[in-house]
Amino acid sequence: MKTLNTTYRNISIAIMGILLISTASSCKKFLDTQKQGVYRTDDYPYPGNSGPYDLYIYSAYNFLRDYNVHADGFVVATSIRSDDAEKGSTPSDGGADVISMDNFPVSSSSSRANSLWVAYYGLINRANTVMDKINNDPKIEATDQQKTAAAAEARFIRGYAYFMLVRLYGRVPLVDRLLSVEESNVPQSSPEQVYAFIEQDLQFAASNLPPSWPSAFVGRITSGAANGILAKVYLTQKKWAAAMQSANLVMTSGQYDLSTPYDKIFREDGENSKESVFEIQATASAEEKEKNGCQYTSIQGLRGQGNFNMGWGWNMPSAALEAAYEPNDPRKARTILYSSTTTTTNMSIYGEPLPIYPTILPNPKYNNKVYTSPSYRSKVSSNMGYWMNVRILRYADVVLMYAEAANEVGGADNISKAVAALNTVRKRARGTASGVLPDVVTTDQAVARTAIRQERRIELAMEHDRFFDIVRWGISGEAMAAAGKTAFSPSRDNLLPIPLVQIDLSKNVLTQNFGY
Incomplete structure (x- = not known):
């Protein structure tokens, strides 16, 4: 693929300059930035608890905030496409490209389908750059422990990017290293092959990442994040026992709980709380309103x-x-x-x-x-909210994954565990309100399944899981029809089209998904 050529191997000083961080104990988010050009790649210092590959790892973290990774296309493809959301705004806003994501079918020439493809492969390329530095750059002095730790972060990011790609497009090319131009036209792998690759990356990350980081690195990826995303990968494949086990590792880690009130989770002062398992870090100031944030x-x-x-x-x-x-x-x-x-x-x-x-x-x-908070809007002198983090994986999501997996494993004991986990989420949701959201009481697997699915819809509403959930549950057709999205066809629209521009660049090595 043309998007994976070796020009990415030489990361420019100008790009790297925006990634330099402050590690003072007062920092809230480890991606807070300094002025560009303070250091060169060959004299970048290693603050406490960071290491020789961090310059390249931060490039990948920084790209998580990219417009096409977790903003425009992400919102459109994961939420507006679902039965829980509409495009909004004025009828014509966004044009045919966005309207087709809402009302179907999506054109194979969709600019957003292509932007998402390019963006997630760009994220993969940054992760592969870290791996290349670990494996092939003798100028970087590092211990085996530092190499393993850096590889764990890189492989988490790569595994997450592929998880997004396989759910969006199905068959996608697997690229596990930096490629030369001659090697870059890679054919698609089957979803089964992609999922196996994702599992390997996330299992490595879960085994080698720390459970937490010092306060200067709040938001950096942990073993809990790796096990949480891995649980979702297993759940998507209906590997119920494995999903239950991975979710349970998060739940018994001692790092997370449901103590943060639901109302507070999404406020600025709820960022990186005990609810947060994987959260994209963003920041803004009166001097830099957008560059270090996310749209x-x-x-x-x-x-x-x-x-x-x-x-x-x-x-x-x-x-x-x-x-x-x-x-x-x-x-x-x-x-x-x-x-x-x-x-x-x-x-x-x-x-x-x-x-x-x-x-x-x-x-x-x-x-x-x-x-957004009016105090933050005043402090930053902006209404646009670039400082808001993006919640990718919350603890309640992990608890509900555990509940779903335990219920599907079956047996009286597991169904009981599933219902108990479900009710912890409902208890937090009702707070001090009386007479609402009573505990679910059932020993019937089908009844529990319906209740867990309903709880996922409500607890995680507008948080970008709904479309993927109804697809993996096999109910996308009926759910979309019930929401009035009658042009939706599961056999075609469960996946986005492979972008036509990518097929053309590959000289037809890439092939189109069914129905497009």
């Missing part, structure tokens, strides 16, 4: 004027999601933000009266989980 939040922010001009207004919660909540579930208000009407003044989670929007946006709904 994830502003894409979904309120589309308005003045103080309430917070973004594009994309990823609107659907009527189907709205109707799925149990009566008085507190999570609904924390997930769905309603603008004011001519008769009702609605308030933000910070007590701000929300405006009435024009008739072209009649009573729009927004993803309330990305609503």
